[in-house]
Amino acid sequence: MPVVLNKKFGVVKQIFNSYLENKGLRKTPERFAILEEVYSKDDHFDVESLFLSMKKKKYQVSRATVYNTLDILIECDLVSRHQFGQNIAQYEKAYGYKQHDHLICDDCNKVVEFCDPRIHSIQQTVGELLGYEVFNHSLILYAACKNENCENKINK
Amino acid sequence: MPVVLNKKFGVVKQIFNSYLENKGLRKTPERFAILEEVYSKDDHFDVESLFLSMKKKKYQVSRATVYNTLDILIECDLVSRHQFGQNIAQYEKAYGYKQHDHLICDDCNKVVEFCDPRIHSIQQTVGELLGYEVFNHSLILYAACKNENCENKINK
DNA sequence: CTCGGTGCAAAGCTTTTGCATCCGC
DNA sequence: GCGGATGCAAAAGCTTTGCACCGAG
Numbered sequence: 524m525p526v527v528l529n530k531k532f533g534v535v536k537q538i539f540n541s542y543l544e545n546k547g548l549r550k551t552p553e554r555f556a557i558l559e560e561v562y563s564k565d566d567h568f569d570v571e572s573l574f575l576s577m578k579k580k581k582y583q584v585s586r587a588t589v590y591n592t593l594d595i596l597i598e599c600d601l602v603s604r605h606q607f608g609q610n611i612a613q614y615e616k617a618y619g620y621k622q623h624d625h626l627i628c629d630d631c632n633k634v635v636e637f638c639d640p641r642i643h644s645i646q647q648t649v650g651e652l653l654g655y656e657v658f659n660h661s662l663i664l665y666a667a668c669k670n671e672n673c674e675n676k677i678n679k
Numbered sequence: 680m681p682v683v684l685n686k687k688f689g690v691v692k693q694i695f696n697s698y699l700e701n702k703g704l705r706k707t708p709e710r711f712a713i714l715e716e717v718y719s720k721d722d723h724f725d726v727e728s729l730f731l732s733m734k735k736k737k738y739q740v741s742r743a744t745v746y747n748t749l750d751i752l753i754e755c756d757l758v759s760r761h762q763f764g765q766n767i768a769q770y771e772k773a774y775g776y777k778q779h780d781h782l783i784c785d786d787c788n789k790v791v792e793f794c795d796p797r798i799h800s801i802q803q804t805v806g807e808l809l810g811y812e813v814f815n816h817s818l819i820l821y822a823a824c825k826n827e828n829c830e831n832k833i834n835k
Numbered sequence: 836c837t838c839g840g841t842g843c844a845a846a847g848c849t850t851t852t853g854c855a856t857c858c859g860c
Numbered sequence: 861g862c863g864g865a866t867g868c869a870a871a872a873g874c875t876t877t878g879c880a881c882c883g884a885g
Binding site: 604606609612626628629635637639641642644645646648649650652653654655656657658659660661662663664665666667668669 | 760762765768782784785791793795797798800801802804805806808809810811812813814815816817818819820821822823824825
């Protein structure tokens with residue numbers, strides 16, 4: 524009984540399949556299981572939570588394989604990695620989800636996604652100015668809730 | 680024989696002094712020694728390199744104290760922390776050095792600083808739109824050298 | 836059949852913590 | 861002298877590595 528997947532997933536699987544083929548990497552069931560699990564998540568997640576949620580299901584893979592596979596998925600742009608806090612890396616699916624950036628609330632710890640076209644022009648301007656070809660960026664805004672009723676704010 | 684320090688350092692020391700006083704924190708020689716070491720560096724550095732360079736000099740402090748003091752220095756905006764790579768946190772002095780962002784070259788691993796006023800307006804727009812008060816940000820551009828002679832590029 | 840991939844556990848690295856000692860206030 | 865700060869080493873937490881076994885091509 525296959526998991527219900529969003530429509531894009533067929534394409535994603537195909538992309539991964541081709542990538543593995545072109546790079547001469549093996550198409551193991553573990554790799555596809557991890558891809559599937561990643562795309563079933565709608566939020567950011569860390570390695571441990573991915574590992575645990577797979578452990579509960581039919582696919583038990585080792586942490587080492589999770590790390591290895593995520594690296595491959597990042598290489599082929601199907602997954603992106605963020606370093607929000609100080610230690611734990613956060614991952615999220617990347618295919619077909621338009622480029623966005625993150626705002627992190629210091630009160631709630633909530634992560635909100637946003638998109639501003641001006642970032643793209645900054646990329647271009649700065650790249651030209653400094654003589655680099657900018658191919659990616661990461662913008663994080665650190666913010667405070669304006670909502671005074673925010674439960675975390677009250678606890679502080 | 681005092682180390683030669685840049686002109687701003689007197690002010691910085693004074694700020695730290697007042698901050699410790701206001702917060703009821705103790706003015707230990709270790710804390711000022713770390714402040715001095717931080718401001719003697721002109722680049723980004725990690726905890727280990729700071730610890731080692733102090734170990735060579737008259738001030739030997741423990742790693743725990745380095746971490747503790749850097750946290751205080753960040754609280755009073757005399758130091759800023761960045762998470763460029765995946766693991767090691769990078770620090771840099773922050774007083775009187777105008778707000779800037781970083782471009783990281785994927786070929787050289789060089790870190791270049793830049794400044795673009797448009798980021799500030801993005802902060803404001805997005806904050807208003809999402810109902811948050813944005814108080815800080817981090818923008819990192821990932822780039823490739825246009826210089827074909829870059830030694831790292833040749834090695835790849 | 837070969838060799839890359841997996842799983843497991845151990846090791847590695849950065850950072851945090853516990854506790855006895857020390858010293859700023 | 862009190863209570864916070866330091867130093868040391870041990871522990872914690874995320875990630876990587878080594879090695880034997882497995883299975884995709």
